[in-house]
Amino acid sequence: MTSEKETHDQIDHQIKDAVESTAEEKTKPKEKRFSRKKQTPSEAHIQKLEENIAALEGEITILIQAKLMAEDKMKRVAADFDNMTKRKEREFNRTLSFARENLVRDLLPLLDDLERSAQFDESSNNSEKNTDPEVKNTQQTGIRMIYERFLKYLQETGVERFDPTGEAFNPDIHDAMLTRAVENTKPGIVLECFQPGYKLGDRILRHAKVIVSE
Known part of the structure; x- marks a missing residue:
């Protein structure tokens, strides 16, 4: 019982101290807050700011011009590269076309020989020297097939x-x-x-x- 009473007394004492402390704070005279009068900038300061703004605007103008020049240069470089690529492509196609033409020209005599061989075998198919018509027909068919395949290949490559x-x-x-x-x-x-x-x-x-x- 004694300990509980002591505890209650301590709590009451703490509450009393808190109330008294609050009362003292309320009764203290309030300190006056003095506000400094707002100072207006001087003309020299304003002039300095205007000069800084003008300098910044000048730098911005220079940067914008430099940006435009860089963009224009990039466009010209891109256009030059595109033109060079197209020129190289045209040169490559022209070289390839010439090479193909030369190759076909070299193959034409061989094609003529195949055509003449097929025509000769066909015209001599019924001659007296043809002792084995079946073999002769097989040879003629083979030559004709080679000739037709050769001609078809050239046609597929654009040759007419x-x-x-x-x-x-x-x-x-x-x-x-x-x-x-x-x-x-x-x-x-x-x-x-x-x-x-x-x-x-x-x-x-x-x-x-x-x-x-x-």
Whole structure:
């Protein structure tokens, strides 16, 4: 019991001290707060600020001009690079086209040989020397297949074969080997084609060798 009473007494004492302390704080005279009078900037200070602003605006203008110049230079560099890339691409395509033309020109004599071989075997298929028609037909078929596959390959690469028989003679794409007078045929007509011509796009790889009416 004694300890509980002492505890209550201590609590009451603490409460009393707190109340008295609060009362003392309220009764203390309040200190006056003196506010310093707001000072206005001097004319010299204002002039200095204006000079700083003008200097900053000048720097901003210089930076903007430098930025525009850098952007213009970048655009010109990009345009030059694009033009160079296109020029290199055109040169590459032109070189590739010339190389392909030269390759096809070198292959045309071989194609002519295959064509003549196929025609010769066909014309001699019924000759007396042909003792084994089955073997002869097999050889002819093989040569014809090689010729047709070769010609198809060239056509797939853009090569075009042309036979101008019956057309008007054109010295730009025809070579007149002979002339012949033919009744009821006006002059300058291709009567026969000795050797077909070939072209790649709009470029003539080989003129057609022809006989022309006179």
